[in-house]
Amino acid sequence: MAQDSYDVIIVGSGAGGGMATYQLANAGLKVALIEAGDFYDPAADEQRTQLRFPWESPRRGASTRRRPFGDFNACIGGWELDDEPFTTTEGTEFMWWRARMLGGRTNHWGRISLRFGPLDFKRQDSDGLGHNWPISYEDIKPYYDKVDKLIGVFGSNEGLYNDPDGFFLPAPKPRLHELYYIDGARKLGIPVIPARKSILTKRINNQRGVCFYCNQCDRACSVHADFSSSTSLIFPALNGGKVDLYTNSMVTEVTTDDTGKATGVLFINKKDRSLNNLLAKTVVLAASACSSARILLNSTSAQHPQGLGNSSGHVGRYLHDSTGASRAAFIPDLMDRDIYNEDGVGGMHVYTPWWLENANLDFPRGYHLEIGGGMRMPSYGFGFAVNQYNEFLGKKVGGYGKQLRDDIRRFFGARLSIACRGESIAQYDNYCELDPTMLDEWGMPVLRFNYNWTKNEIAQAKHMQETMEALLEASGGIPLGDRPGEDENFGLTKPGEIIHEVGTTRMGAESQTSVTNEFCQLHDASNVFIADAGPFVSQADKNPTWTILALAWRTSDYIVEQMNKRNI
Amino acid sequence: MNRRETLKALFLASASTGIIATTGCSTSVNPNYRGKRVTWTSLDSTYSYGRTAVEKAHDQDLLQQSYFSEHELVTIATLCDIILPNEDPNGGALDAGVPDFVEFIVKEREIFKIPLRGGVMWLDNHSIEHYGANFINIAESQRLEICDQIAYPEVENTQLQPGIRFFSLMRDLTMTGYYTSELGFNDLGYQGNNPNTWDGVPASVLKRHGKQYDDEWLSKCVDQSRREIIAEWDDEMNLIT
Numbered sequence: 001m002a003q004d005s006y007d008v009i010i011v012g013s014g015a016g017g018g019m020a021t022y023q024l025a026n027a028g029l030k031v032a033l034i035e036a037g038d039f040y041d042p043a044a045d046e047q048r049t050q051l052r053f054p055w056e057s058p059r060r061g062a063s064t065r066r067r068p069f070g071d072f073n074a075c076i077g078g079w080e081l082d083d084e085p086f087t088t089t090e091g092t093e094f095m096w097w098r099a100r101m102l103g104g105r106t107n108h109w110g111r112i113s114l115r116f117g118p119l120d121f122k123r124q125d126s127d128g129l130g131h132n133w134p135i136s137y138e139d140i141k142p143y144y145d146k147v148d149k150l151i152g153v154f155g156s157n158e159g160l161y162n163d164p165d166g167f168f169l170p171a172p173k174p175r176l177h178e179l180y181y182i183d184g185a186r187k188l189g190i191p192v193i194p195a196r197k198s199i200l201t202k203r204i205n206n207q208r209g210v211c212f213y214c215n216q217c218d219r220a221c222s223v224h225a226d227f228s229s230s231t232s233l234i235f236p237a238l239n240g241g242k243v244d245l246y247t248n249s250m251v252t253e254v255t256t257d258d259t260g261k262a263t264g265v266l267f268i269n270k271k272d273r274s275l276n277n278l279l280a281k282t283v284v285l286a287a288s289a290c291s292s293a294r295i296l297l298n299s300t301s302a303q304h305p306q307g308l309g310n311s312s313g314h315v316g317r318y319l320h321d322s323t324g325a326s327r328a329a330f331i332p333d334l335m336d337r338d339i340y341n342e343d344g345v346g347g348m349h350v351y352t353p354w355w356l357e358n359a360n361l362d363f364p365r366g367y368h369l370e371i372g373g374g375m376r377m378p379s380y381g382f383g384f385a386v387n388q389y390n391e392f393l394g395k396k397v398g399g400y401g402k403q404l405r406d407d408i409r410r411f412f413g414a415r416l417s418i419a420c421r422g423e424s425i426a427q428y429d430n431y432c433e434l435d436p437t438m439l440d441e442w443g444m445p446v447l448r449f450n451y452n453w454t455k456n457e458i459a460q461a462k463h464m465q466e467t468m469e470a471l472l473e474a475s476g477g478i479p480l481g482d483r484p485g486e487d488e489n490f491g492l493t494k495p496g497e498i499i500h501e502v503g504t505t506r507m508g509a510e511s512q513t514s515v516t517n518e519f520c521q522l523h524d525a526s527n528v529f530i531a532d533a534g535p536f537v538s539q540a541d542k543n544p545t546w547t548i549l550a551l552a553w554r555t556s557d558y559i560v561e562q563m564n565k566r567n568i
Numbered sequence: 569m570n571r572r573e574t575l576k577a578l579f580l581a582s583a584s585t586g587i588i589a590t591t592g593c594s595t596s597v598n599p600n601y602r603g604k605r606v607t608w609t610s611l612d613s614t615y616s617y618g619r620t621a622v623e624k625a626h627d628q629d630l631l632q633q634s635y636f637s638e639h640e641l642v643t644i645a646t647l648c649d650i651i652l653p654n655e656d657p658n659g660g661a662l663d664a665g666v667p668d669f670v671e672f673i674v675k676e677r678e679i680f681k682i683p684l685r686g687g688v689m690w691l692d693n694h695s696i697e698h699y700g701a702n703f704i705n706i707a708e709s710q711r712l713e714i715c716d717q718i719a720y721p722e723v724e725n726t727q728l729q730p731g732i733r734f735f736s737l738m739r740d741l742t743m744t745g746y747y748t749s750e751l752g753f754n755d756l757g758y759q760g761n762n763p764n765t766w767d768g769v770p771a772s773v774l775k776r777h778g779k780q781y782d783d784e785w786l787s788k789c790v791d792q793s794r795r796e797i798i799a800e801w802d803d804e805m806n807l808i809t
Contacts, residue, residue, distance in 0.1 A: 038620070049618040051761060054748035056617045058627060058672045061748070066623060076620060149801070156788035157805055167801045170790035173768035179779040194788050201790045202807075203798050210795050212763035338773050341759040344766045377761050378752065380673075383743030398720040400651045400739065405755060408747065412756060 006032045006244070006280040008559070009265055011251045011295065014104025015545050016531035016552040017286030018229030018237075023556035024284075025237040029563075032278055033234065034246045034267060036287075037076060037100030040107065040230060042220035049074060050219040054379050062380035070379065074220035075108030076101040083270075083441035087448045094449035095496035096290060102247060103230030104288070105499065106545070107220050110347050111197040111227060112370070113153045114542035115144045115550075117162030119357070123538050127364040129425050129456075133537040134509045134518040137164070143550035151227050151549070152204040154345075155196035163353045169202045171195065171349065172213075175342045177373035177416050178350045180331060184475030185352060190467075195351045198227035198546075208232065215376070217346025226346065249276070252444045253299045254283050254528060260303035262528045268442045282559060282568055286531035286552070290319065290432050293504035293534060294447050296515075297434045307434075309505065309522040314515050316433050318426040318503040319451065320539055323367065324493035325461045325484075327468040328417035329477025330389045331373075337413050342375050354541050363459035366541045367422030369471070375413035383408055392478050416477050420464040423541040424457045426503050430495070451495040461492035500544050505534035519558040520551060527568040529555050606645045608662035611669060630675045636685075639704075643688045644670055644738070646704050650715055651742040658755040666745035673741065680737065687734030694731060765792050 007029035010017050017033065025031045042048060049072040054060040061071045068078045077099040088094050099105045118137040124130055141164070147153075148167035157165035171194035174182060185192040199217060203210050208231070209223025217226040224231035237243050248270040255263045255277065264279035285292040293316045299308035309315055347370070354366030387407035390397045435448035465483050472479045484491035508514025511523035520535045522528040531552040533544045540547075562568045613631050636644065645667040654660035661667075674680045692702035695714060699706040703714070717723075718731035719739070725732075746752040768789075774780055800809045 046616075047618045051763075052617050053750070053753070053761060055750060056615065058611070058615055058631065058669075059676050060669070060744065062673070062676065064623075064676070066620075066626075072617070152799070154790075165805050167805050168807070169799055170807065171788050172766055173781065173786070173789045176769045176773060176777060176779065179769070179774075179777075179781075182785075183779070194785075202795050205798065213766040214761060214763065333777065338770070338776070339757045339759055340770055340773070341762070341764055342766070342769070343760040343764070375758070375760070378744075378747045378756065378758060380744055380748060383747045384740040386739070386743050396720060397722055398736065398739070400715055400719050400735075401653060402655065404652060404739075404743065405655070408743065409756060 006030050006278070007563070008032070008282045008284060009034065009278055009280040010284045010286060010531070011265065012036075012104060012285070012287035012291070012532065013102050013229055013234055014099065014286060014288065014532065015106050015229050015548045016533070017284070018103065018106070018233035019549050019552035020284050020286060020531045020556050021243060022233040022237045023553055024559065025240050025243045027556070027560045029242070029560070031237075031243045032246060032280065033243055034249045034251055034265070034278070035102050035104075036250045036270070037102065037247065039245075039247050040074075040076070040102040040220075041235075042074060042107075042228070042231065043222045043224070048222055050216050050222050051214060054377070060380040069108060069218060072216075072219050072379075073108055074218065075099050075105065084446065085438065085440060086446050087435045087438055089448060089450040092449050092451050093494045094451045095494050096447070096449065096501075097496070097499045098288070098291070102234065102245075103228045106227065106229040108218050109499075109545060110370075110543070111199050111217050112347070112351075112543045113155075113196050113198040113227075113546045114368075115164045115166060116140075116540045116542055116547050117160075117164055119162045120538065120540035120542070123365070129364055130538050131426070131508070134507055139518075140547070140550050140554065143553045144546065146553060147546060147549045149204075151198055151232055152200045152208075153196055153198045153546070154194070154201045156194040158193050160353060162357065166196075168196070169200065169204070172201055172345050174349050175344055175374050176337075177331065177334060177413070178348070178371055180334070180475045180477075181371050181416060181471070182350060184471055184473075184477075187474045188470060190352055190471065191355050192350055192352050195348045197345065197347065199345045200225045201345070207236065211345055213343055213345060215343035215346055246278075250442050250444075251287065251295055252442065254285070254295060254308050256299070256301050256303055256308065256525065258303070260301075260525055262308075262525055270442070282527045282529070282563070284529045284531050284555075284559070285534075288532050289501045289504045289534040289536075290316075290447055292530055292532055293432055294434065294444075296505070298444055304524065309515050309524045309528065311524050312512050312515065314506065314513065316431045316504050317428055318506050318537075319430050319432055319449075319501060320424050320426045320503050321495050322498040322500040322539060322541075322543075323422035323424050323453075323457050323460055323464075324420060324498045325464040325468070325491040326417060326419040327465065327472060327479055327483070327491075328415055329472035329475070329479045330392060330411075331414050331416050331475065331477045332392070333476050334414040334416075335410050337375065339375060339412070342413075343377070344374075348372060361463065363456050363463060364425065365423035365456075365460070367420045367460065367464060368541050369467070370419045370421065372417040372419065373413070373415050387411065389414070416472060416475055418468045418471060420468065421498060421500075421541065421543070422457075422460050422464065423539055425454065426506075426538055427454065432504060449496075453489070453492060453495065458489050458492060461490035462486075465490050500533075500539060502533035502536035502539050502544055505530045506537050507535040508537070520555040521558070529559060531555055606642055606649070606662070608645055608648075608667050609665040611665040611672075630672065633675055634671065635674055635681065636671055640685065640688045641667055641671065643691065643704055644684070646711070647735075647738045648742045648745075650711065651739050652746050658751045661742050661746050664746045664749035664751045666742050666749075669745035670741050673745075680741075683734065683737055687730070687737065690730050690734060765795075767792050
């Protein structure tokens, strides 16, 4: 094994690693794909959680430390890993999600697939804050187009400048609570359009199936009708025959030669705890923004004393996550519903993109709104506070006996919720670094996080709360609980909580203030590339996956071109 | 459904005995004993739902432990039965094995252990003070008198607060245990979790709620008769198949 030499080693099998594997293997290169977790295929019955009923689990779908999004969630990993702790500086409340399985985080994400718009690459030009990307929307548009067609995404062409059109599959029809939201939003003059999600509402090829509307994309799809890196990119690449997959293999270092170029990687085989060396002409790190930064910082040598790619001191810097806030309401008009199957696709069918681009606001950047509700499958927690809405009807809360059966039916599906996801400003002082005082189980220094929101994100959360309350009321709802105030940062989520970490190896034209060039190639080592969200200069009020995929494809094309020119 | 209809024969002393009885297994109970039986459906102890090896071992470990004493479990079962009594055709909490679920979930969620154990103790103390025997050994009507005092969270009575909180927790766990069982699904009439083709809200429901789909929105939605035809687009991003 240690003697093998590859054209390319790819570290991490999530969205970016999967795309790089697919493209580079299809280009005829000999690829090693290294994943820290186990093999995973949702079509295998022993790994399947889709279409299971709550009573198939002794905890009925309740969350666990190992499955924080519920017992049936597909993602193996979580906020706390037994073998990989992390630390924070005093006052930091960073949360760090890790997936440890083939396909990485694409096994549990919401499949919300939003292109960044022209403004999102040049935000410094809009408000003077942060920095522009070295590329523009026009540079990446051809790749978004190709990603749409290869992977499939439903949505609608609306002609919105900063929420660009795409090659969309048709959208699913709104559910009943979404029709209430549409009417409420229109009453307030707030736009609402079909959601954009990488779920196949229509066939795109003969390999993957078509959505059968079970609402369980978070459990991973046994017919591969939603996008997971494993099912949509890695399995086809493995079938091509020039990819060796190494699972349960934790990369700790990129090895380099006297000239400072990479020669391969060191990894720990987690099954037998052995240290292994794998050689390659080119290394692509796609381990997630923070894990790739960690590997770079741990790859010190005479040529790279501060860690590989870190001559600028910028590896780990400018770490940023999306902002978030949420609120729910009771909709009296949705009491005593007719019960039918309204599972639909996983998550929302409609959403609101940012609509106040040129408004005079007391915070920069924007956010989008995600809509939830409906007659969802009962799971652990269903029936808690069963008749709390009686409070709004002048009836008694609590009790016991036959009436509780009537209550639970009366209020089933009578809820509407909104979650906001917004853009924060990347800060030099928000970072991850190696913590020299603590090792993980694999002998590698852990990451230490330093991250504080600024007044901008807090002011944005205040606006989110005002918007959500107005929309819930306009939709016929009675907002639940109290609107969080200044003492709670207006309900602003903790950094890391939205699981959109980006920016730790940001791209730029200047090697003093960035880690990679516009092709995600390290300034300091021409045969090392980053294919996760690390190179993002700014996050936008969009989810990052579609941009990770487009950038990874662009980077892969560049790698092939540079190899053909014998430059790497 | 993966359940065995086995009986857990646990006996309650009748109120008329006037003693503070403890419970015992059926095998050790005097056959002349005039007790009221509490029986419930046992839940399976084997599960297969896509677990990793570590998770399987964890589940197995929890399933093999037992936390509640027999007396506590019978008290919990008695409360489950009061909260969701048997009713045709979908049974009640005991038919759905809710006491077994409660026993499991406190091992999973340790935060519930003390409130439930302490809650049973509070309930017995309260019962002894007012009726001279612990909760399971007083008359049914006396048990309901106590429940009427503690079943309503909005009651502002400092002395009763611990009981009110305990009852609320028992109601939450009973409701969730029942409605995540097959009987509960039937009772609710839940229709989902099966392959289907979503094609919008039924017309009768739209009418009832005064809602409609506008044509512009519908033009962006999937035509389910064409879902199996492979997607193709023109250069202007228009879907043409």
